[in-house]
Amino acid sequence: MQIDKNQLLRFTTAGSVDDGKSTLIGRLLYDSKSIFDDQLSAVENTSKQKGIEGVDLALFTDGLKDEREQGITIDVAYRYFTTPKRKFIIADTPGHVQYTRNMVTGASTANAAILLIDARNGVIEQTKRHAYIASLLQIPHIIVCINKMDLVDYKEEVFTSIISQFEEFSSKLYIKDVRYVPISALEGDNVVNRSTNMDWYQGAPLLNLLETLHISSDINKIDARFPVQTVLRPQRDEFRDYRGYAGRIASGVYRVGDEVVVLPSGFSSTIKSINAGEKQVEEAFAPMSISMTLEDDIDISRGDMILRKNNQPDASQEFDVMMCWLNDTPAQDRAKYTIMHTSNEQKAMIKEVVYKVDINTYSRIKEDKILKRNDIFRAKIRTTKPLMIDSYKTNRNTGSIILINDQTKETVAAGMVI
Incomplete structure (x- = not known):
């Protein structure tokens, strides 16, 4: 399958405290050479001050001062990186139970979710909570990373046991696609490069999975929904008769000449014109921001919705x-x-x-x-x-x-x- 190099994949990471989310993201950034030189130098200096040999990978995401002092991620941290195959936005969500709400915001626009599980602990309450939220939000792809495999001697039976634990409860959820990867974020096994310590694993490393996941649009292309944000009434003489309804198309397609209905009033009309910026177009679709005019003068205000006549919510x-x-x-x-x-x-x-x-x-x-x-x-x-x-x-x-x-x-x- 051909992958568009400009295609953007949004993914979120979630797991319990100290499962290694920040270290995993640091490893992804570090091994894929997505770190700026000045950022790398700053992290290397901070690592030395903390008495750590080499680079503390978690510092690439735990950028806030109080996070560093506590050694935890306390808010959703967004990071951006690019590989030759794809662009990425990462939402790193905190692991504490009291910050579960942060995953809702971090995962709300995600194409995929990485759920981390500590190989020593297996599936715990937070794993179930995060999987349930991913299911509620209908995230298309779930990648379960069993981390810290180096601490269980890279044993295949630990990996397969955790898969069984996850499948036992996730069968009750609305999850379409689940992949499993045994990793060590700290040592770099199966994150960017294939692990030589787990030759029993025949699947792809994590980054390769992320680069090749099929991204299907979550925008509904069938049901035309146009929430009006504002009504445009220019004061200039040449536009004195212009009355446009502006907003972002939530779903579907609109064309000049379409019969439409305005809810909640129920009045109907026909689309007279559509403008995208200063350009007049014959067709517009989600998620374009547009203004449209109608053939009839209807009382429309913010919060009303313009819909095609034969397709109403x-x-x-x-x-x-x-x-x-x-x-x-x-x-x-x-x-x-x-x-x-x-x-x-x-x-x-x-x-x-x-x-x-x-x-x-x-x-x-x-x-x-x-x-x-x-x-x-x-x-x-x-x-x-x-x-x-x-x-x-x-x-x-x-x-x-x-x-x-x-x-x-x-x-x-x-x-x-x-």
Whole structure:
């Protein structure tokens, strides 16, 4: 399969504390020669000051001062690198249980997820939690890296045992493609270069997998969804009659002459013109930012959605979501928030917490309805006005929401419409 050298792969790393995520990313950057000379010199100097022989690979990602002092990654750290075959963006998420919420943000746009497992410990709670989130977010590819194989004498039976552990629980999840790689990030085995210590492993090293993964677009190309962000009314004389509706196409294709309907009003019209920047085009598609004009003068404002007449989403004021609670302050049934959905902003409340998920067993907890940080749960949401929603499974852009605390303006939850 031909790989586009300009194609961008976004991947996230996740695992428990000290599983070696930062070291793994450092090894990827170091062995693929993706480190700038000045950055390499700075890390070499810091490594010497810490009394470490050679290079402390973790320092390539743990760039914050307090991270270095504690020796942990406390936020999502984004790193960029390029090989002759592909471009990459890495989201390195923290391993502590209290930072599980960070994986939701780090993985929300990922094409692939690397889940690290310490070969000495096998599958633990955090492994299950991260796999569950990857499943909820429908990340297409999961690469399970069994790290620190050097500490278990590179034994094949340890590797196969952990595969069995992972497959036992992941069979209950919505995961399409899983690959397994035995590695030692510290020693460099099977990260960029094939390991001579594990000749029993016949698969590709990690970097080769990342360079050759097929990236399928997660943009829905069928259902036309155009959330209006703003209405353009230029004041210049030559544009005095121009009334354009601007925003980013969430999914699908729009063409001049298409019959469209505006929700929630239900008024219909025909697309008169489409502009991409200063250029007039006959066709536009997701994720282009455009402005369009209609043949009829319709009252349209921010948050409305322009759709093709024969293809409409649900206009709902009540719907079910799977969510992750991100905030330190607990929430309960009937709590009121601001909901953000595409360009729409409404008042909403958590009408009911249907159940929480026990990450260890994936069983449903219906007795405890108090939401705490990192809780994953199903809820019924009610809004003051209808939202034009699709299920997250069919359309990521129109199937995702966030909740905002009205007083503190903090984002308290992120969710996916069922």
